Amino acid sequence: MSFERLLLRTWSDNHLFSVLVELTYRCNLDCFFCYNDLGLRGRPLSVEQYDELFADLRDLQVLNLTLTGGEPLAHPDFLRLGARARELGFVVRIKSNGHALRGAMARRIRDEIDPFLVEVSLHGATAAVHDRQTREPGSFERLLANLREMRGLGLRVKLNSTLTAWNEHEIEDTMALADRLELPLQIDPEVTPRDDGDREPQSIAPSRAGVRRLFELLAERAAAARERPVEQAGQAGPGEQAGPAGAPSVQVSRLADDGLAPAAAEKHCGAGSSGIAVDPYGNVYPCVQWRRPVGNLHEQSIRDIWAGSSGLADVRTLTVAAKKMVDGFGAAGQLLNFCPGNAAAWSGDALQVYPAALSRMEMAQQAQAGGQEQDGLANRPAPAPAPRKTLLPILQS
Numbered sequence: 001m002s003f004e005r006l007l008l009r010t011w012s013d014n015h016l017f018s019v020l021v022e023l024t025y026r027c028n029l030d031c032f033f034c035y036n037d038l039g040l041r042g043r044p045l046s047v048e049q050y051d052e053l054f055a056d057l058r059d060l061q062v063l064n065l066t067l068t069g070g071e072p073l074a075h076p077d078f079l080r081l082g083a084r085a086r087e088l089g090f091v092v093r094i095k096s097n098g099h100a101l102r103g104a105m106a107r108r109i110r111d112e113i114d115p116f117l118v119e120v121s122l123h124g125a126t127a128a129v130h131d132r133q134t135r136e137p138g139s140f141e142r143l144l145a146n147l148r149e150m151r152g153l154g155l156r157v158k159l160n161s162t163l164t165a166w167n168e169h170e171i172e173d174t175m176a177l178a179d180r181l182e183l184p185l186q187i188d189p190e191v192t193p194r195d196d197g198d199r200e201p202q203s204i205a206p207s208r209a210g211v212r213r214l215f216e217l218l219a220e221r222a223a224a225a226r227e228r229p230v231e232q233a234g235q236a237g238p239g240e241q242a243g244p245a246g247a248p249s250v251q252v253s254r255l256a257d258d259g260l261a262p263a264a265a266e267k268h269c270g271a272g273s274s275g276i277a278v279d280p281y282g283n284v285y286p287c288v289q290w291r292r293p294v295g296n297l298h299e300q301s302i303r304d305i306w307a308g309s310s311g312l313a314d315v316r317t318l319t320v321a322a323k324k325m326v327d328g329f330g331a332a333g334q335l336l337n338f339c340p341g342n343a344a345a346w347s348g349d350a351l352q353v354y355p356a357a358l359s360r361m362e363m364a365q366q367a368q369a370g371g372q373e374q375d376g377l378a379n380r381p382a383p384a385p386a387p388r389k390t391l392l393p394i395l396q397s
């Protein structure tokens, strides 16, 4: 069976494929827009409970395990848990702010965890903007030094950036910085509410002009890539297109997207069908963005939750309904990058399209129309839509 077909089956057969584990909400930075609910209370999972969880996930033949937080490195047993995950054979990803990822810690991550990928957050192209978002003076310069060190150690690193009102004016420079660092960049065009529903983070949501500019820049990069001889093309991973000569890719994608799983025929996304998220207190959610608890690991094993949770059954039904709703928009529906979790956070209704999605669709359409005019393609028939991915990537450079 091809890998693509296998992925399709993970959705239709509810085969658990990717698990995101928020190890702790502790953090050494204090980002203004952080979605973590620091007021959430509960009994943290013990190391033994993580061991049991990981063993169960191995038995369920899970492939991807992502360690995040908060800042995952701030968990006292982070290295031990990461090493255990690797030992069990998972493809381990670490999502980190990169602030402590240096020196002995960086070396131990490489030697003891050997992650498939370290995803590091970059908030802008200058110290003024990055440090404003992290609320930690010096964090930008320290991150740049740490990124160089990580690369020197041979760690595979990707940059994640969320477009905000505070950094949208330097998005082009952020792409150029990623190119100079020779690192792929994933840009999330949406600021989400806090997990407790507080919309304060969205006070720095990007403007419509900022979102449109982002899509225009991607269209420009894609056009530049098309004109290049093949041998000068940059590196491109699965679902990505190359950047400028020798440069890695840039893609616009929502944070829940692991960039791998194509959509199944009948479901909008893999929330609760191929993926789940676990918070530090053992609450299990269909996705990092859909904060509707479907079970708790203090009460039930992940195997029992996966097989028997009525909440998960509801979520799977909703992802089928979400596909029908998005299909109603025709080819443009893909550009909504609709997230049922965000919809539920916005209005309480996982099937209601929210303003940021509608605005994103319009801005992406305008940028695409502009790009086609520049290419002299405006009067040609629209190209067939690209194969749908889980929650995008919306566009790639």
Ligand SMILES: C[S@@+](CC[C@H](N)C(=O)[O-])C[C@H]1O[C@@H](n2cnc3c(N)ncnc32)[C@H](O)[C@@H]1O
Pocket: 027, 031, 033, 034, 035, 036, 068, 069, 070, 071, 072, 095, 096, 097, 098, 119, 120, 121, 160, 161, 162, 188, 190, 191, 192, 193, 194, 201, 255
């Ligand atoms: C919560 S952090 C956890 C991992 C790590 N501490 C970090 O910052 O990369 C995961 C990612 O979500 C992004 N993020 C945080 N709050 C957000 C929000 N309200 N909307 C969109 N992205 C957000 C962060 O910038 C980061 O890339």
Ligand code: SF4
Pocket: 027, 028, 029, 030, 031, 034, 035, 036, 069, 070, 071, 097, 134
């Ligand atoms: S570094 Fe990550 S977890 Fe920490 S405050 Fe920023 S977004 Fe939140």
